[in-house]
Amino acid sequence: MKVLIACEYSGIVREAFAKLGHDAWSCDILPSDIPGKHIQDDILNHLDEDWDLMIAHPPCTYLCNSGVCWLKKDKGRYAKMQEGALFFKKLLDAPIPMVAIENPIMHKYSVEIIGRRQDQVVQPFMFGHPERKATCLWLKNLPLLKPTNNVQDEMNKLPKSQSQRIHYTSPGKDRWKIRSKTFEGIANAIAEQWGTVGNFTQGATPSFNKDLTATQQVASPKSASQTSLNPNIHRLRPNLKKCSKAIQNEKVFKLRNH
Numbered sequence: 357m358k359v360l361i362a363c364e365y366s367g368i369v370r371e372a373f374a375k376l377g378h379d380a381w382s383c384d385i386l387p388s389d390i391p392g393k394h395i396q397d398d399i400l401n402h403l404d405e406d407w408d409l410m411i412a413h414p415p416c417t418y419l420c421n422s423g424v425c426w427l428k429k430d431k432g433r434y435a436k437m438q439e440g441a442l443f444f445k446k447l448l449d450a451p452i453p454m455v456a457i458e459n460p461i462m463h464k465y466s467v468e469i470i471g472r473r474q475d476q477v478v479q480p481f482m483f484g485h486p487e488r489k490a491t492c493l494w495l496k497n498l499p500l501l502k503p504t505n506n507v508q509d510e511m512n513k514l515p516k517s518q519s520q521r522i523h524y525t526s527p528g529k530d531r532w533k534i535r536s537k538t539f540e541g542i543a544n545a546i547a548e549q550w551g552t553v554g555n556f557t558q559g560a561t562p563s564f565n566k567d568l569t570a571t572q573q574v575a576s577p578k579s580a581s582q583t584s585l586n587p588n589i590h591r592l593r594p595n596l597k598k599c600s601k602a603i604q605n606e607k608v609f610k611l612r613n614h
Contacts, residue, residue: 357551362399362412362447367392368538369411372547400446409454411546412447413538415440416459424463434465441469448494454553455496456546458538462492476500479508483541486511491542498553504545 359380361370367390373380374392381393383402388394395402399412417423419440427434447457448470459474467473474492481487482503488511493501 357408358406359551360402360405360407360410360452362410363414364411364538365389366537367394368540369413369543369546370394372540372543373551376547376551378547378551400443403447403450403452407452409550410447410450410452410456411550412455412457414444414447414457414459419444419462419466420460422460424465427463427465437466438469441466445470448496454498454550455494456498456550457494458491459494460492461490470494478503478542480539480542481508481511482506483539483545485539485541486514487539489539498550501542501545501549504541504548 357373357378359370359373359378361373361380361382363384364370364382365384365386365388367382367388370380370382370388370392371390379393381395382388383395383397383399385396385398387396403410417436417440419437427437444457444459444466448455461477462470462473472494475495476493478491478493478501479487480489480491482505484505484507486507
């Protein structure tokens with residue numbers, strides 16, 4: 357299978373597919389941390405290259421719900437949110453048979469532009485990591501990701517500083533890198549489960565496993581109209597949840613592929 361890992365500099369997901377024999381390439385404006393097949397360029401220049409599957413990790417800084425209060429406090433942030441959401445939508449609508457895009461839980465203003473909410477939410481503890489970090493998945497022609505090693509009970513015994521390690525990461529220049537890396541257990545599950553969904557020849561339409569249920573076969577998109585979204589940024593309610601200190605320290609991040 358010819359696989360594109362969009363907006364990935366770490367090489368973690370790319371290498372998970374490569375180990376299983378797939379022709380996997382990562383693409384990011386940054387160089388790859390791990391030697392391998394990597395395109396250092398704008399991902400939008402490479403969507404129409406006969407890929408069978410794309411896994412994308414677009415920037416979340418202006419899209420995530422944890423930072424929604426800054427849309428009202430920072431006048432320039434709303435425009436950056438629109439730019440980020442449109443970039444996300446271009447990836448979701450890419451001319452590739454199977455697509456999966458991951459991001460944190462989004463606020464409703466991002467969802468309105470993108471058109472729908474996620475199909476699935478997964479946690480690291482579902483894949484062998486005793487940690488909590490909600491990851492949303494938007495899927496096209498892919499089954500829901502199945503947990504491989506649920507260690508939630510073990511995680512619940514740990515202090516929050518360990519079970520929510522990513523959340524408590526100290527502010528610094530590399531904090532965004534630490535937060536953006538995919539957990540290896542999730543990367544392996546993605547490669548093992550989605551790398552065998554269809555029988556492929558290059559550029560062919562996927563042939564799905566008939567044993568999968570209708571829900572597993574193709575994730576059902578959720579309509580944005582179900583969320584009663586309001587595009588008027590000036591109507592943001594004053595009692596929005598207080599932003600975390602971590603988000604405040606990151607409010608001036610430059611939008612980019614990472």
